[in-house]
Structure formats: structure tokens, C-alpha cells
Amino acid sequence: MRNTITKSALLATGLLLSVQSLAEPTAEALGYTCAGCHGTNGASTGNAIPSLAGLSEGYLINAMNEYRDDGRLSQIMGRIAKGYTDDQIESMATFFAAQPVHSNINQQFDDAKARKGEKLHKKYCESCHTAGGTDPEDDAGLLSGNAVLFMKYTLADFHDGSRSMPKRMNKMMKKALKKDSNALDNLTNYYGSAK
Amino acid sequence: MSKQNRRSFIKTLGLGTAAATAATYTPFAIGGATKKVVVVGGGMGGAVAAKYIRMMDKSVEVTLIEANKDYYTCFTSNEVLSGKRTLADIKFGYNGLKDHGINVVIDKATGIDADRKKVSTASGRSFAYDRCIVAPGVDFRYEKTPGYNENLANTSLPHAWKAGPQTQMLRDQLTDMKDGGVVAICPPPNPFRCPPGPYERASQIALYLKHNKPKSKIIILDPKPSFSKMGLFTGGWQRHYGYKTDNSMIEWHGTPKGSDDNVISDVDAKTKTVITGFNEVKADVLNIIPAQKAGKIAHVAGLTNDKGWCPVHGDTFESTIHKNIHVIGDAAIASPLPKSGYAANSEGKTVAAAIVALLNGKSAPDPTYVNTCYSVIAPGDGISVAMVYAFKGGKIVKVKGSGGLTPGKFDTKLREREQYYGYSWFDNITNDTFG
Numbered sequence: 001m002r003n004t005i006t007k008s009a010l011l012a013t014g015l016l017l018s019v020q021s022l023a024e025p026t027a028e029a030l031g032y033t034c035a036g037c038h039g040t041n042g043a044s045t046g047n048a049i050p051s052l053a054g055l056s057e058g059y060l061i062n063a064m065n066e067y068r069d070d071g072r073l074s075q076i077m078g079r080i081a082k083g084y085t086d087d088q089i090e091s092m093a094t095f096f097a098a099q100p101v102h103s104n105i106n107q108q109f110d111d112a113k114a115r116k117g118e119k120l121h122k123k124y125c126e127s128c129h130t131a132g133g134t135d136p137e138d139d140a141g142l143l144s145g146n147a148v149l150f151m152k153y154t155l156a157d158f159h160d161g162s163r164s165m166p167k168r169m170n171k172m173m174k175k176a177l178k179k180d181s182n183a184l185d186n187l188t189n190y191y192g193s194a195k
Numbered sequence: 196m197s198k199q200n201r202r203s204f205i206k207t208l209g210l211g212t213a214a215a216t217a218a219t220y221t222p223f224a225i226g227g228a229t230k231k232v233v234v235v236g237g238g239m240g241g242a243v244a245a246k247y248i249r250m251m252d253k254s255v256e257v258t259l260i261e262a263n264k265d266y267y268t269c270f271t272s273n274e275v276l277s278g279k280r281t282l283a284d285i286k287f288g289y290n291g292l293k294d295h296g297i298n299v300v301i302d303k304a305t306g307i308d309a310d311r312k313k314v315s316t317a318s319g320r321s322f323a324y325d326r327c328i329v330a331p332g333v334d335f336r337y338e339k340t341p342g343y344n345e346n347l348a349n350t351s352l353p354h355a356w357k358a359g360p361q362t363q364m365l366r367d368q369l370t371d372m373k374d375g376g377v378v379a380i381c382p383p384p385n386p387f388r389c390p391p392g393p394y395e396r397a398s399q400i401a402l403y404l405k406h407n408k409p410k411s412k413i414i415i416l417d418p419k420p421s422f423s424k425m426g427l428f429t430g431g432w433q434r435h436y437g438y439k440t441d442n443s444m445i446e447w448h449g450t451p452k453g454s455d456d457n458v459i460s461d462v463d464a465k466t467k468t469v470i471t472g473f474n475e476v477k478a479d480v481l482n483i484i485p486a487q488k489a490g491k492i493a494h495v496a497g498l499t500n501d502k503g504w505c506p507v508h509g510d511t512f513e514s515t516i517h518k519n520i521h522v523i524g525d526a527a528i529a530s531p532l533p534k535s536g537y538a539a540n541s542e543g544k545t546v547a548a549a550i551v552a553l554l555n556g557k558s559a560p561d562p563t564y565v566n567t568c569y570s571v572i573a574p575g576d577g578i579s580v581a582m583v584y585a586f587k588g589g590k591i592v593k594v595k596g597s598g599g600l601t602p603g604k605f606d607t608k609l610r611e612r613e614q615y616y617g618y619s620w621f622d623n624i625t626n627d628t629f630g
Contacts, residue, residue: 024561025560025561025562025563025585026548026560026561028251028548029544029545029548029560029561029562029563030563032247032544032548033541033544033563033564033565034565035540035544035623035627036537036540036541036565036567036620036623036624036627037567037616037619037620037623037624038623039623039626039627040626040627040630044619044622044623045622045623045626045630046618046619046620046621046622046623047615047618047619047622048612048615048616048618048619049616049619049620049623075609075612075613075616076567076579076581076601076613076616079581079582079597079598079599080565080567080581080583080597080598081597082583082594082596082597082598083565083582083583083594083596083597083598084583084594084597088563147619149612149615149619153612
């Protein structure tokens with residue numbers, strides 16, 4: 001943990017680049033290799049590959065570990081995550097956590113569905129995914145403004161059991177779907193409607 | 196501009212001039228003290244290297260010399276052939292790089308003087324550098340294909356292996372072709388730019404023909420015994436294009452090692468007939484993708500080996516022949532990194548970090564590389580290959596356990612997602628490079 005704090009501090013003051021002869025690639029160098037898919041500094045402009053910018057270190061480390069251990073349904077990340085050590089994953093996480101949260105504002109969405117989704121979010125999701133799911137401090141990922149197809153895929157995977165979810169989320173998803181059978185689609189449109 | 200803003204503007208500029216004499220506010224005017232990088236070639240490697248140098252160190256003056264005012268991405272250009280995208284969709288300009296403070300010069304680099312550290316251009320200008328990045332992409336060995344040449348490529352038999360006007364010409368030939376026509380694709384021998392490209396091309400052309408000219412055929416005459424993502428492509432061809440049936444839209448003819456079965460021995464451009472060691476095919480649309488070598492300027496500058504590619508140190512991409520010149524992208528010998536757009540992106544960032552460190556009197560940091568590459572065989576059937584690379588024992592190596600292909604077993608959900616991941620990949624890598 002101490003290691004992480006040191007790295008964060010260095011990154012925050014912009015000193016990491018000037019550290020000489022590191023035995024490992026820098027956090028920056030590791031983060032830069034992700035940009036071709038996830039956008040510069042993790043700010044994705046695509047609608048299927050999610051942004052990493054501003055995600056909490058804890059969330060990022062957990063996600064990479066799950067991909068690496070085949071504990072999460074993976075498109076390509078399982079193959080990528082296996083290329084990194086614990087230290088490198090931690091290092092990458094500090095890099096992305098230090099970036100400003102990114103909102104992809106050029107996505108297509110259905111306005112009526114987005115309004116329904118917003119109400120659903122407030123009622124069933126907001127207590128864990130605060131500020132529309134844009135607060136990294138909740139350690140629960142980024143929802144509003146994230147890649148809209150990624151949100152759709154992720155909700156579908158949670159729903160059909162391809163990916164396991166916390167008990168409380170399971171309960172809330174059931175409630176939301178009971179209230180509105182199109183809840184997942186409406187939520188997705190809400191998350192894609194970020195301005 | 197408010198007074199407050201103007202003040203902070205001047206302050207910022209003052210900070211930018213390292214020497215901080217009150218004499219000037221022009222950041223690049225301090226003779227001799229400025230660190231200068233000249234990048235030759237504004238493709239996927241060169242453009243991203245230029246941008247990331249500026250992101251890492253604003254005190255470095257970066258000049259990018261590129262012959263064309265627009266860049267057409269080679270990746271995804273096969274989707275122009277199917278009609279999924281237009282040429283305008285894969286066109287990118289250099290205004291984004293200018294916004295990063297890069298001096299973009301549309302001119303052709305004609306020489307690099309490694310001793311005097313200067314790049315000269317067709318218009319007669321000269322650009323001094325402390326470090327030079329050469330990213331010229333590939334050039335073609337037309338002489339390896341008897342009966343084929345550059346003039347034919349530009350007028351009637353486009354290779355379309357650099358995206359742009361030739362891509363459009365090939366698309367137009369496909370739309371003009373009669374139903375029941377034959378499209379012959381002749382992939383190049385190894386090594387070449389974009390190893391899965393010829394087979395993605397066959398897939399995208401088949402997609403167009405299936406819906407528009409279903410009696411037509413694609414014949415691939417390959418000088419190699421196998422190809423990139425082979426199992427995934429042929430599996431997809433079976434699902435979508437009748438591959439291995441009597442009525443297959445795609446036929447692939449390979450060449451066993453040591454044989455010349457489908458090595459071209461002659462081309463009759465007038466009748467669009469191609470003759471190989473074993474086959475003779477008269478095509479309606481003939482697409483010869485010639486053998487390749489490093490881009491021309493690399494040869495002119497003496498950066499190539501006897502095989503026509505540029506040997507480099509795998510950690511800094513500095514040429515092993517000329518000091519202070521770094522070669523990245525398809526022109527460099529960087530195996531096991533492939534000659535791909537994503538590898539060039541990764542190399543561009545590595546060279547940027549190395550140069551910034553070296554110009555500041557530090558040693559280059561340890562590099563890390565990634566490659567990812569998507570192909571769409573048909574709508575709902577995307578595939579990919581990925582790998583993480585490190586620098587160990589003086590060499591670029593694949594990180595054990597990482598990487599590999601999309602699983603071969605067809606999964607509707609995952610293959611559909613892979614297609615859209617591929618589209619996001621395109622959005623992000625182009626924005627990372629030109630944005």
C-alpha cells in the first residue's frame with residue numbers, strides 16, 4: 001500500500017517522469033499503451049470501449065485482477081491483463097485514477113428512454129452509484145457518460161448471470177425490472193445521455 | 196480577453212521559455228538552447244510520437260514533415276471496399292497536432308544528413324534536429340512482380356495497400372464489375388504491413404458481393420502456406436461465404452514451403468490475367484499487393500539493411516546504423532511486434548518517452564508495448580488478436596501468458612461485441628493520434 005501512495009504522490013506532482021532508471025515501465029508509459037483502445041489518458045471517444053479516466057485505484061485493480069484470473073467475462077481484456085504483474089497493474093491504476101473523470105458526450109440516445117432511466121437510476125442505483133455514477137469515490141465504476149454499448153453489455157451480463165453481482169445490486173435490479181420491464185434499456189439510454 | 200486572463204497568459208509564456216530572459220516571449224527563439232525534434236512521416240507512428248513528445252515536455256520544439264495534407268488510415272480501409280464506410284470516414288488532417296504546438300510542414304523529406312543533423316525537403320528547406328524520428332511506413336518492391344509496376348498501380352491495377360485514391364479506385368472497380376465476375380487478390384510474401392489485412396479485405400469484398408453480385412467469386416493466390424488469424428477467418432468464411440463448399444464465394448490457394456504454386460510469375464495487365472507457378476487466373480478486378488520494404492526516405496538516409504528494413508535498438512528505437520535517428524512503425528525491424536497501426540502507436544509513445552528523457556540528460560525509461568488488432572469478417576462477426584510485449588535481455592519479447600486470438604468457438608454475443616469493440620478501437624486510436 002505504501003508503494004501505491006508513493007507512486008500517487010509522485011504522479012500528482014509530475015515527478016514520476018523524472019525518476020531515473022526505473023527497473024519497471026513508468027505508470028505513464030503503462031497507461032499510454034492503453035490509449036489506442038481506451039482513448040488518450042483513458043478518455044474513450046468510442047461507444048463500446050469504456051473510459052478508464054478517473055476510475056478509482058481500487059476499482060481498476062479489482063477489474064484487472066478479475067480479468068487476469070478469468071473471473072470476469074472478457075472480450076479481450078483477459079488476454080491483455082495476463083501480461084501484467086501486480087505492481088504494474090497498481091501502477092497503471094494510479095495513472096488512470098489521477099486523470100479527470102471523462103464524459104463521452106457525443107453518443108446517440110433516446111430522450112424519452114433516458115428520462116425514464118434517470119428516474120430508475122435515482123430510485124434503484126443512486127445509493128451506491130452516486131452522482132449518476134460519476135463519483136469515483138464510490139468505487140463502483142463510472143456509469144453516466146461512459147460508453148453506452150459497454151453499459152448495455154455490462155447490464156446484460158449482470159442480468160443473465162454471465163457476470164456475478166453483489167447481493168444488493170441483484171435485489172435492486174430485480175426491483176427495477178419489476179417496476180419497468182425495459183429498465184435496463186432505459187438506464188442505458190440515461191447513462192448515454194450525459195452532456 | 197480579460198485583463199486577468201491576459202496576465203496569466205503572459206505568465207504561462209514566461210514559464211515556457213526556459214532561459215527566461217525578458218527579451219522575448221517567443222518560446223522557440225532562443226538560439227541553440229531549444230531541444231528540437233524533427234519527425235519525418237505523419238502516419239500512425241510519426242503523428243502519435245510528435246503529439247506525445249509535446250504532451251510529455253512542452254519545451255521540446257517538434258516539427259512534423261509529411262508529404263500529404265491528409266492521412267487515410269490503412270486499417271479499416273477494407274470497409275470502404277464493402278461500402279460500410281466512405282473514404283471520407285477514414286480521412287484525418289493535421290489541425291489537431293497543430294493545436295498541440297507541433298510545427299506541421301506539408302512537404303516531402305528528400306534527405307537526412309545524419310552528421311549535420313538536418314532533414315532536407317523537396318521545396319528546398321532544411322530542418323535542424325537534436326533527435327530525428329523516421330516513420331515512413333512501407334514502400335513497394337514492384338520489381339518482384341513481373342508485369343506489374345507503380346504506374347499500373349496508380350492507373351488500372353490498384354494495390355490499395357496505402358489507403359487513399361487507390362482505395363476508391365478499387366471500390367469503383369468492384370461496383371462496376373458484372374455479377375459473376377472474378378476478383379483476384381494476390382497477398383504479398385512476409386514481412387508486410389498489416390498481416391491480417393489481405394484476408395479481412397477478402398471478407399469485406401465478399402460481404403459486398405454477397406448482397407450485390409452473388410454469382411461472383413474471390414480467388415486468393417497466396418505465396419504463403421498460411422496466414423494471420425487463419426482459423427478465425429476460414430471459420431467465418433464457412434459461416435458467411437460458403438467456404439469449402441462447391442459454391443464458395445472465396446477460394447484460397449496457398450503455397451507450400453519451397454514451392455512456387457501461387458507465386459506470381461507474370462501479370463498481363465491488359466487482360467487482368469495473373470500467372471503463378473501453378474495457376475492462371477483471368478480476373479475482372481485484379482488486386483496485387485506487392486512485396487514490401489521500408490519507406491523510401493529510410494533507404495535514401497541509409498537506415499536500411501540488405502533486406503530493405505531498418506534495424507533499431509528495441510528499447511529506444513534508435514537506429515543501429517545512425518545515431519540520433521529513431522525509426523518506428525512498419526519500416527522498423529521490431530519483431531515480435533507486428534507491422535500494425537497499434538504497434539506503431541505503442542512504438543511512437545516509447546520513442547517519445549525515450550527522446551524526452553535523453554534530451555533532458557536522463558536515460559531512457561523501460562519500454563512497454565501492446566498490440567491489438569480487430570477485423571470484421573461479416574456484420575456480427577468481429578475477431579481480434581492482442582499481445583503485451585516487454586523489453587528483456589536486450590530484446591523485445593512477448594509477455595508469457597498474455598495475448599492471443601478471439602476464441603475459435605463461435606459465440607454470437609461475443610462476436611457481435613467484438614465488431615463494436617473494433618469500431619471503438621478505430622475511434623480511439625485515430626483520436627489518440629490526430630486529436
